[in-house]
Amino acid sequence: MKLTRRESKERRRRRIRGKVGGSSERPRLAIFRSNEHIYAQVIDDTSHHTLVAASTLDPELKTQLGSGANCQASTEVGKLIAKRSIEKGITQVVFDRGGNLYHGRIKALAEAAREAGLNF
Numbered sequence: 001m002k003l004t005r006r007e008s009k010e011r012r013r014r015r016i017r018g019k020v021g022g023s024s025e026r027p028r029l030a031i032f033r034s035n036e037h038i039y040a041q042v043i044d045d046t047s048h049h050t051l052v053a054a055s056t057l058d059p060e061l062k063t064q065l066g067s068g069a070n071c072q073a074s075t076e077v078g079k080l081i082a083k084r085s086i087e088k089g090i091t092q093v094v095f096d097r098g099g100n101l102y103h104g105r106i107k108a109l110a111e112a113a114r115e116a117g118l119n120f
Contacts, residue, residue: 013099020096021045029081029093029120031109033100037068040081040109042090052088054081071108078112086117095120 003011022028022045032039039055054061054077056068061080065073085093100106114120 009099011099016096016099020094022094022096026092026094027051027090028096029113029118030096031098031100031106033098033105035069038074038077038105038109040077040113042081042085042093051090052081052084054084069105071105074105074108075112078109079116081109082113082116082118091117091119093118093120 020028022043024044024046027042027044030041030043032041037056039057040053041050042052043050056062056065056073056077058077058080061073061076062068065076067073085091095110097106097110102110110120
């Protein structure tokens with residue numbers, strides 16, 4: 001039985017979430033990618049709270065970005081999520097790519113967050 005792209009992504013997402021969990025010492029950096037935007041959240045899974053969030057829909061990014069669906073936009077979201085996390089005292093996170101392949105926009109966001117000071 002051949003899986004569709006959606007089923008393959010969902011299977012990867014479940015497999016990743018079974019292994020990756022965020023704690024209060026090292027929260028989870030969760031990525032969601034749609035066709036038009038990219039979203040990043042730093043989540044404490046023990047208390048079920050989102051500590052920090054950033055996306056291409058943020059007012060400070062939306063005005064300067066032409067499109068939310070390219071690597072440049074992902075890089076800006078990565079820098080913003082890292083800046084906000086460090087302001088809250090979070091320097092170490094666990095990376096959850098959300099079932100997406102580590103390629104393109106996901107990779108651009110991760111590398112920008114690392115360069116801005118997040119460790120994962």
